[in-house]
Amino acid sequence: MSVLPQETTVSANSSTAAAETRAAKLMKRRSRIRFYEIIVWIAAIAAYFLLPSKMLILTEIAILALFAVSLDLVLGFAGIVSLGHTAFFGLGAYVAGLMAQHYFAEPVTGLIVAGVASGVLGLLTSFLILRGSDLTRLMTTLGIGLMMAEVANQMAWLTGGADGLSGFSPGPILGMFEFDLFGKVGYLYCVGVLFIGTMIMRRIAFSPFGLSLKAIKGNSMRSAMVAVPARKRIVTAYTVAAVFAGMAGALLTQTTAFVSPDVLAFHRSADVLLVLVIGGTGYLYGGIFGAILFTLVKDWLSVITPQYWMFYIGMLLVILVLIGRDRLSRWVEYLPERLSKKEDR
Amino acid sequence: MDEGQVHNKKVKALEPRRFPGDNAGQHHRSQQGLAEKIYMLTILFDGIAYGMLLFILACGLTVTLGLMNFINLAHGAFAMAGGYVTVVMMNRYGISFYWCLPAAFLVSALIGLVLERTLYQWLYQASHLDQVLFSIGIVFMAIAATDYFMGGQQQLINLPPELSGRMDVFGVGVGRYRLFTIVVCAALALALQLILSKTRFGSRLRAAVDDRRVAMGLGINVPLVFALTFAFGSGLAGLGGAMGAEILGLDPNFPLKFMIYFLIVVSVGGTSTVSGPFLAALLLGIADVAGKYYVPAIGPFVIYALMIVMLIVRPNGLFSRGGR
Numbered sequence: 001m002s003v004l005p006q007e008t009t010v011s012a013n014s015s016t017a018a019a020e021t022r023a024a025k026l027m028k029r030r031s032r033i034r035f036y037e038i039i040v041w042i043a044a045i046a047a048y049f050l051l052p053s054k055m056l057i058l059t060e061i062a063i064l065a066l067f068a069v070s071l072d073l074v075l076g077f078a079g080i081v082s083l084g085h086t087a088f089f090g091l092g093a094y095v096a097g098l099m100a101q102h103y104f105a106e107p108v109t110g111l112i113v114a115g116v117a118s119g120v121l122g123l124l125t126s127f128l129i130l131r132g133s134d135l136t137r138l139m140t141t142l143g144i145g146l147m148m149a150e151v152a153n154q155m156a157w158l159t160g161g162a163d164g165l166s167g168f169s170p171g172p173i174l175g176m177f178e179f180d181l182f183g184k185v186g187y188l189y190c191v192g193v194l195f196i197g198t199m200i201m202r203r204i205a206f207s208p209f210g211l212s213l214k215a216i217k218g219n220s221m222r223s224a225m226v227a228v229p230a231r232k233r234i235v236t237a238y239t240v241a242a243v244f245a246g247m248a249g250a251l252l253t254q255t256t257a258f259v260s261p262d263v264l265a266f267h268r269s270a271d272v273l274l275v276l277v278i279g280g281t282g283y284l285y286g287g288i289f290g291a292i293l294f295t296l297v298k299d300w301l302s303v304i305t306p307q308y309w310m311f312y313i314g315m316l317l318v319i320l321v322l323i324g325r326d327r328l329s330r331w332v333e334y335l336p337e338r339l340s341k342k343e344d345r
Numbered sequence: 346m347d348e349g350q351v352h353n354k355k356v357k358a359l360e361p362r363r364f365p366g367d368n369a370g371q372h373h374r375s376q377q378g379l380a381e382k383i384y385m386l387t388i389l390f391d392g393i394a395y396g397m398l399l400f401i402l403a404c405g406l407t408v409t410l411g412l413m414n415f416i417n418l419a420h421g422a423f424a425m426a427g428g429y430v431t432v433v434m435m436n437r438y439g440i441s442f443y444w445c446l447p448a449a450f451l452v453s454a455l456i457g458l459v460l461e462r463t464l465y466q467w468l469y470q471a472s473h474l475d476q477v478l479f480s481i482g483i484v485f486m487a488i489a490a491t492d493y494f495m496g497g498q499q500q501l502i503n504l505p506p507e508l509s510g511r512m513d514v515f516g517v518g519v520g521r522y523r524l525f526t527i528v529v530c531a532a533l534a535l536a537l538q539l540i541l542s543k544t545r546f547g548s549r550l551r552a553a554v555d556d557r558r559v560a561m562g563l564g565i566n567v568p569l570v571f572a573l574t575f576a577f578g579s580g581l582a583g584l585g586g587a588m589g590a591e592i593l594g595l596d597p598n599f600p601l602k603f604m605i606y607f608l609i610v611v612s613v614g615g616t617s618t619v620s621g622p623f624l625a626a627l628l629l630g631i632a633d634v635a636g637k638y639y640v641p642a643i644g645p646f647v648i649y650a651l652m653i654v655m656l657i658v659r660p661n662g663l664f665s666r667g668g669r
Contacts, residue, residue, distance in 0.1 A: 081474050131660035134473045135416060139608035146605055147649040266601055270481050277478055308493055314485025321479040
């Protein structure tokens with residue numbers, strides 16, 4: 001940077017240009033593919049070959065991870081604490097189930113329709129979360145989640161009520177790959193959707209748009225002063241998150257060929273919050289790391305105490321918060337940030 | 346009114362619309378209207394009892410939120426503790442219902458005090474997300490522990506005979522227990538209002554709610570005020586849980602089931618007064634009961650509709666003084 005102060009306009013222009021390059025550089029550095037990301041995806045593929053008997057739990061992890069990553073977009077970037085994210089998950093699950101039962105058994109179509117349906121719900125409800133304080137938002141999101149559960153319960157003719165929705169079988173993916181008994185195809189399908197979903201959300205989150213979301217999270221009034229339209233941004237982020245949460249729900253339906261009313265239960269919203277707390281918020285991959293740890297812990301606990309694992313999940317939450325969750329999730333910062341140092345030039 | 350007229354009226358009752366100008370028909374209609382009004386009064390009465398209970402359950406939460414800006418979603422767990430204290434005392438040890446109520450208050454207040462001093466106080470400066478996660482953790486632990494010790498079934502209590510059944514007041518069927526609930530809760534609400542507005546402790550509390558830092562600067566021991574208020578609020582919740590065991594039901598999922606009600610009461614009513622949450626709780630109680638009586642098919646949705654309408658009309662609460 002060798003800008004000499006010869007003339008004011010020139011220096012102003014060139015310093016703007018310099019600032020622009022610096023900003024572009026910063027954005028590039030922020031969005032660079034990190035070392036651990038490559039590891040995650042390699043591990044996901046390797047698990048397919050190394051752990052053929054664990055396909056079901058791996059599938060569960062992939063679904064929960066997509067769900068958690070979508071929540072991170074809302075929580076970690078836009079800073080909205082949601083107690084009802086499962087409304088979108090559940091809607092996606094039911095829509096995918098109904099699609100397979102009545103219209104079209106091809107899973108990818110069902111996935112997209114479920115995503116669109118959840119996105120519409122997300123768009124409609126996002127206008128409600130714009131209002132009021134944190135407390136009102138908690139009430140609204142919790143209320144929407146409970147309301148969806150109640151709708152599913154009341155419309156028993158459509159959703160099967162408390163018995164859930166069953167008796168359908170998803171067809172082969174894209175008409176080519178049939179779901180097998182061991183869940184191998186299902187796992188690859190879920191990991192594929194998780195990969196695409198994470199990449200799309202990553203693109204959104206590490207763009208200037210994502211940065212503006214973080215600004216809104218920091219202080220929405222000040223971000224409005226630097227011309228960030230907070231309301232529009234929150235509506236967009238919430239809708240996108242709803243789309244992917246709905247897709248996660250659809251994946252659950254398609255891999256298990258069953259929808260239980262449990263997909264809309266409150267504990268799912270709390271679980272996914274816990275997942276993000278374990279993995280850390282604000283960098284998307286926290287959802288994936290958290291999902292792995294959470295599913296393993298829950299699996300282990302439900303073997304030890306099949307009925308009372310909720311107690312230990314609660315205890316985990318209390319302890320995590322008391323220790324300080326940022327302290328726990330800071331470990332990611334110690335990982336090497338880039339593959340080689342030369343890239344910076 | 347002789348026999349013939351009565352008979353005539355019965356016939357008209359079957360086809361009231363055929364003779365619109367007919368006197369007997371009008372008489373009948375007004376009587377039907379009266380029955381409807383009485384029915385409505387009964388529902389109103391039940392709704393008021395329900396709302397009063399909600400107020401007693403939630404008013405501790407309004408103080409927690411107003412004073413320390415702490416979102417305590419586990420408030421329902423204290424209410425549940427009070428309810429189970431009553432169940433155990435009455436069903437296992439056969440202690441009178443009237444002794445169970447103060448015991449429920451004391452036990453819940455004690456639990457609240459202990460938890461506030463050991464756990465809650467570390468999180469006053471934490472972010473709302475942390476507070477939410479922490480209190481959900483407490484809720485989960487309370488649910489699982491209750492399930493472990495007491496079982497997952499709905500708990501029933503046998504009310505003393507003078508409180509059970511209905512009595513007739515000017516033709517309106519009044520549940521004795523609901524009347525008792527209304528009287529006790531109204532007395533409590535009044536006492537709360539008096540404590541807050543007339544006593545030294547009340548003015549300290551109000552000062553601390555309005556501006557914590559200035560209150561501390563004036564020498565008010567805010568942590569002590571808060572610990573006592575937290576314990577008192579938890580105790581009231583426990584009392585509410587004990588009294589509500591009959592009306593609201595009691596099972597391990599109680600804290601989750603009523604979380605949304607508490608949140609609505611607090612965010613609609615605001616945290617700066619006693620009357621705000623009181624009116625909000627009454628409104629919610631009446632709307633919920635009336636919804637379940639009149640439109641059973643969509644009854645469960647009435648509170649959500651209320652919530653959404655409130656958000657659109659008054660996003661900062663019904664009784665807020667300007668946006669904050």
